[in-house]
Amino acid sequence: MPGRTVSVIHFSVILPAAGRSTRFGGGELKKVYVPLHGQPVWLHSAKRFATRPDVRGVVVVISPDDEVYFCEQFADVCDQLGIQIALGGETRTDSIANGIRALNSPGEFIAIHDAARPGIDDAMIDAVFNTAAGSGAAILALPVPGTLKRVSIEGKIVETVPREGVWEAQTPQVFRRQLILEAYEKFGNEPATDDASLVERLGHPVSVVRGGLKNLKITTKDDLVVAEQLLADVS
Template sequence: MAKYALIVAGGSGTRMNNDTPKQFLEILGKPILMHTISRFHLFSPLIKIVLVLPKDEIDYWKHLESQHKFDHDYKIVAGGKTRFQSVKKGLTAIEADADDVAPGMQSTVAIHDGVRPLVAVKTIALSHVEASNNGCAIASVALKDSIREVKPDGGTKAINRDNFRLMQTPQTFRVNAIKAAYEIEETPDLTDDASVFEKAGHAVHLINGSYQNIKITTPEDLAIAKAILDESHK
């Protein structure tokens, strides 16, 4: 069945101390977002990509496409005021399959942050297989550092880090199931697609991500991503 990628790129450059939205900042001569899209085409030239951008940034993105001769095939959708609304709008551009398709044969969509340009092809591949079989597949990694819980009274308590995982993207789902999940009411606790899926009544299935699959939000992240990409091109 069909495989989709829904790439959400609605960030600003605030934490980068830059007026340019972070997805448009360049690494090795091209915008971060182009690196991200290319990862999914590297996984499969047949994958159907939906790119969600703020409405007022679409023309600038098309200018960048022309400037960099970036000719990958994908559909552009104008996003909403929040990530929840943007993902929901992106999902409307994806056609759902019949509900009675057998497990392992259902169309799946990988929802991914536009500023995670280092996602491994093997992670994308695994997420689609696991989502088709289990309903969803959420990339995650174990914590490396010790953690403590901060109490309301200002005290702290040591917590077993083995009981926690850091969520990444792609977060991949059967198309029908995630489209239905996004019909619930938006609330502040819905911080990612997995939380939406869970609140809609579904179990969340985790898969192993990668520590290199960083989300670029600060100048330090940008420097790390540049170093990793530069090393991979040697």
């Protein structure tokens, strides 16, 4: 009796790396290019996704200002890993849209992961991929542990915000391809700090999967120090 054919779900991954790194502080290198355990920040997560059998393609979205530098420094490793490059736009949503358009043969799902989150691991990716495959949309996130204060521009507390049910979004954020394409078509010109918020505007529920502390986003030099410690045991 012949065995049944197992359907494999494929994912494509967009890594936005076109930000200005203004909060990271001075220096010649933007945060995504700073060395972290022997390789640039962006390459940690790029390798993690590019070597997965369920990932069909990885696109790194870089600033047009960085194109010459990026190609000089990383063309070989991109060729080895099959990583594509796209140029960013005026806004984050423009950059993501450019990355989606650059995909040669996109999978059924598109995952968007901050290039400045080098601590992502296979267990977190497995969890959010599997959840998205069942619900159509899923993100990693962590419940907010501390007390939240809303503060005025004068530096005075306005109110204490209840933290029950409040989570901090992480990435990857993973969506059925047609769903994220529709969200970008309808709302891509509107302000949005993450991609899930665009899908939410469609009225489609987005599942939340617990992420991890080591999946922090590097924003400042202090974050880089923390990442060095958290990833010390990662080869």
